Amino acid sequence: MKFKITLLTLGMIAAFSSSAQATETAEGLYDAKCAACHTKTRPTDMSKVLAPALMGVMRHIKMDYPDKNEAVKFMVDYVLEPSKEKAICMPQKIERFGLMPSQKGNVTEAQLTKITGWMFDNFPPADFRGMGQGNRQGKGQGRGRGN
Numbered sequence: 001m002k003f004k005i006t007l008l009t010l011g012m013i014a015a016f017s018s019s020a021q022a023t024e025t026a027e028g029l030y031d032a033k034c035a036a037c038h039t040k041t042r043p044t045d046m047s048k049v050l051a052p053a054l055m056g057v058m059r060h061i062k063m064d065y066p067d068k069n070e071a072v073k074f075m076v077d078y079v080l081e082p083s084k085e086k087a088i089c090m091p092q093k094i095e096r097f098g099l100m101p102s103q104k105g106n107v108t109e110a111q112l113t114k115i116t117g118w119m120f121d122n123f124p125p126a127d128f129r130g131m132g133q134g135n136r137q138g139k140g141q142g143r144g145r146g147n
């Protein structure tokens with residue numbers, strides 16, 4: 001009897017913690033809510049790209065908002081209420097992809113604060129040099145492997 005209860009409890013803990021992991025870490029949230037449009041790695045097939053890649057977005061955000069708190073505030077607001085006037089990305093991006101659809105209802109403000117803080121801390125990666133340059137120097141290999 002005691003044994004059964006223990007197993008049941010363990011099973012429940014395992015179920016809870018794995019679902020919390022999938023939804024509650026910042027990166028898990030990003031994967032669930034944002035990654036479908038903003039890829040985390042450099043896109044390999046440009047024809048399928050729906051939105052600027054994460055590293056590009058963060059490069060531009062940081063040019064305008066080098067301070068993390070300001071950047072997070074801007075992004076949380078933008079994701080819930082995007083507009084052409086607010087956008088800091090290049091106008092060509094909006095022409096090409098269209099304005100980002102508001103994610104209101106899909107993600108909460110608290111989740112967004114978590115997600116965008118994580119984005120700020122991890123992107124662009126330290127060795128990112130922008131599209132079309134870099135990458136040849138340094139590592140020597142790695143081109144064409146979709147890093």
Ligand code: HEC
Nearest residue numbers: 033034037050051075079087088089094097098099100107
């Ligand atoms: C349905 C596709 C889609 C989803 C989902 C999506 N985005 Fe976007 N996002 C876009 C497009 C398209 C743009 C470029 C046009 C623009 O800036 O509005 C963009 C631009 C942005 C920008 C740059 C804003 C600026 O000033 O130009 C940020 C920051 C951003 N997205 C964050 C997020 C975050 C965080 C999530 C997840 C909660 C997310 N996006 C989910 C399509 C999407």
